[in-house]
Amino acid sequence: MMLEADTLQTSIQKAARLLKQARKAVSLTGAGYSTPSGIPDFRSAHSGLWENNDPLEVASLSTFRFHPKKFFEWFRPLAAQIHAALPNTAHYALAQLEKAGHVVATITQNIDGLHQRAGSEQVFEVHGSLTRLVCTACYTPYAAQEYLEPYLTEAKIPTCPSCAHILKPDVVLFEEQLPFKTWKQAETAVAQSDLLLIAGSSLLVFPTASLPIRALERGIPLIIINKTPTYIDEKADVVIHGDLAEVIPRLALEVLSE
Numbered sequence: 001m002m003l004e005a006d007t008l009q010t011s012i013q014k015a016a017r018l019l020k021q022a023r024k025a026v027s028l029t030g031a032g033y034s035t036p037s038g039i040p041d042f043r044s045a046h047s048g049l050w051e052n053n054d055p056l057e058v059a060s061l062s063t064f065r066f067h068p069k070k071f072f073e074w075f076r077p078l079a080a081q082i083h084a085a086l087p088n089t090a091h092y093a094l095a096q097l098e099k100a101g102h103v104v105a106t107i108t109q110n111i112d113g114l115h116q117r118a119g120s121e122q123v124f125e126v127h128g129s130l131t132r133l134v135c136t137a138c139y140t141p142y143a144a145q146e147y148l149e150p151y152l153t154e155a156k157i158p159t160c161p162s163c164a165h166i167l168k169p170d171v172v173l174f175e176e177q178l179p180f181k182t183w184k185q186a187e188t189a190v191a192q193s194d195l196l197l198i199a200g201s202s203l204l205v206f207p208t209a210s211l212p213i214r215a216l217e218r219g220i221p222l223i224i225i226n227k228t229p230t231y232i233d234e235k236a237d238v239v240i241h242g243d244l245a246e247v248i249p250r251l252a253l254e255v256l257s258e
């Protein structure tokens with residue numbers, strides 16, 4: 001027990017040293033970052049969201065296009081959980097690191113907007129965001145807020161005020177490409193970074209999971225903090241398998257305390 005605690009503290013200190021030396025550190029976050037906020041992993045088979053559905057089918061663009069009612073029914077419990085969720089200590093700690101200039105940008109696979117709510121400013125949402133809706137016919141974007149209540153309580157499918165077509169949550173479904181501009185910004189951030197902090201992503205969803213390879217090709221340090229191992233753990237400078245809501249605040253404290 002003593003040994004484990006020492007090892008964790010040593011790893012946190014090593015990660016803190018690397019972060020302090022960096023000038024353009026970029027963080028990459030995934031579903032594990034929001035599970036302490038009570039949001040299930042959108043793509044995980046164990047989240048309970050898939051019990052009666054094949055994920056590749058129901059969360060796909062074709063289901064959305066041809067059976068929107070089915071899609072919106074399936075999506076409702078997830079939307080409700082995200083709507084009720086609050087940023088956790090790891091979100092706030094990362095925002096502090098950004099404010100203090102130790103992290104310049106965050107690339108996230110999450111669609112919940114919790115990084116921004118915690119105060120992070122430079123956030124690239126490569127899988128989109130549930131805070132926006134886009135008309136499927138005229139492409140007008142809308143803030144999701146006013147459509148959310150009738151959808152969550154009355155199952156009312158959101159429609160466009162100007163052309164009456166269905167509004168799509170601005171999130172990346174299966175069969176869909178990542179948002180081009182955001183993805184380019186994420187790639188550029190990694191190309192210009194001098195450290196990559198990967199937190200709460202198991203690096204299973206491509207192409208985002210390939211970003212650490214770009215970092216490795218440039219020989220910049222990698223820090224990985226995640227509950228479970230990733231495919232790139234052995235190439236990282238520091239690997240911590242632990243609870244993000246505990247580890248990230250401790251890391252931030254270590255970086256910011258001097």
Ligand SMILES: [Zn+2]
Pocket residue numbers: 135136137138139140160161162163164165
């Ligand atoms: Zn429209």
